[in-house]
Amino acid sequence: AQSVTQLGSHVSVSEGALVLLRCNYSSSVPPYLFWYVQYPNQGLQLLLKYTSAATLVKGINGFEAEFKKSETSFHLTKPSAHMSDAAEYFCAVIAAGAGSYQLTFGKGTKLSVIP
Amino acid sequence: DTGVSQNPRHKITKRGQNVTFRCDPISEHNRLYWYRQTLGQGPEFLTYFQNEAQLEKSRLLSDRFSAERPKGSFSTLEIQRTEQGDSAMYLCASSLARSANTDTQYFGPGTRLTVL
Numbered sequence: 084a085q086s087v088t089q090l091g092s093h094v095s096v097s098e099g100a101l102v103l104l105r106c107n108y109s110s111s112v113p114p115y116l117f118w119y120v121q122y123p124n125q126g127l128q129l130l131l132k133y134t135s136a137a138t139l140v141k142g143i144n145g146f147e148a149e150f151k152k153s154e155t156s157f158h159l160t161k162p163s164a165h166m167s168d169a170a171e172y173f174c175a176v177i178a179a180g181a182g183s184y185q186l187t188f189g190k191g192t193k194l195s196v197i198p
Numbered sequence: 199d200t201g202v203s204q205n206p207r208h209k210i211t212k213r214g215q216n217v218t219f220r221c222d223p224i225s226e227h228n229r230l231y232w233y234r235q236t237l238g239q240g241p242e243f244l245t246y247f248q249n250e251a252q253l254e255k256s257r258l259l260s261d262r263f264s265a266e267r268p269k270g271s272f273s274t275l276e277i278q279r280t281e282q283g284d285s286a287m288y289l290c291a292s293s294l295a296r297s298a299n300t301d302t303q304y305f306g307p308g309t310r311l312t313v314l
Contacts, residue, residue, distance in 0.1 A: 092238075119305075126202070126289055126305035127241070173240050177301065184229065184293075184301050185254065188240030 085110040085178040089189035097197045102161040104192045106148075106174030109155065115177040116157040117186065118148055122170045130172075133157060144168070169196045200224075202306035204290050210312045211280055218276045219309045223292030230273050231291040231303060232265055234258065241289055247273060280313045287311075 090105040108114055115134045119127040131142025138150040144167075148159045157174060171193045175186040203222045211217050223230050229248050233241035244263070245255045249270040259265075262280075267273040277284055287308045295301035 087240075115301075117302075124307075124310075126204075126307045127291075129302060129304070132302060175240070184295065185231070185243035185246065185256075186233075186241070186303060187243070190238070191240050 085114060085176045085187050087174050087176050087187060087189035089172075089174050089192050091192050092190065093193045093195070095195040095197060096164045098166055099163050102146075102159070102164045102168065102194065104159040104172050104174075104194065106157045106159065106189060107155050108157060108174075108176050110176055110178050112178050116148075116150060117175045117177075118142065118146070118157075118159050119173045119175060119188075120170050121173065121191075127173065130159070164194075164196045166196050166198065169194055202290055202292050202304055204288075204306040204309050206309060207307060208310050208312075210314065212314050213280060213282060215280055216276065216278045217280060217311060218274055219288055219290075219311075220272060220274050221290030221292075221306060222272045223290070224294075224304055227292035227294045227304075228270070229293045229295050229301070229303075230267055231293075232273070232275055233289040233291065235287040235289055235308070236285075244275075277311075280311075282313045285311055285313045 086109045088107045117132045118130040131140045133150045141147045171191045173191045175188045231246040232244040235241040247267040262278045265275045289308045290306045291303040293303045
């Protein structure tokens with residue numbers, strides 16, 4: 084079985100500051116990892132995904148994430164926060180090769196950006 | 199490409215009533231997924247279809263829940279005898295997947311259900 088833990092249910096950063104949202108995974112088989120963003124009363128939008136190619140993955144809106152197998156982590160970063168980044172962010176995992184394609188999500192991290 | 203659409207966007211019902219939600223996936227996507235999201239939580243998997251076949255169901259999908267995808271296109275999720283604990287956002291996603299590493303799921307805006 085696979086699982087995802089997101090450290091920090093709420094993160095606040097100043098506009099222009101570094102954004103770091105933490106995600107650790109647990110999977111018995113090689114994982115595929117995803118970050119999604121959710122704005123209020125909307126569905127989820129894919130930011131980026133890791134599928135065993137390059138360990139540093141670049142996504143939309145200036146976000147990137149690095150897959151670190153030794154740390155079982157897939158943290159999301161952005162060098163400079165913008166007000167429009169305020170939203171809830173979800174890390175998710177698919178256990179590749181396990182015969183299931185369901186996404187298992189973390190509980191989410193709500194990002195606030197202070198002007 | 200118009201994206202995944204869901205109807206209705208909001209549904210308020212009284213306990214004990216039946217409700218049905220509809221999801222229209224991205225055209226030609228062969229997989230369709232249903233998730234449930236409660237306040238303060240991440241989405242939880244309910245079920246998924248490959249074409250018209252329902253291939254996987256979560257233990258969360260009690261016998262009051264039924265999902266169909268009759269022609270491999272749109273899908274419906276019905277909840278019978280609704281309970282207050284069914285109040286949640288119901289999310290639909292679709293993908294065009296040939297293998298797990300190409301299975302990128304695109305989500306609709308969700309249907310928010312409130313059971314009074």
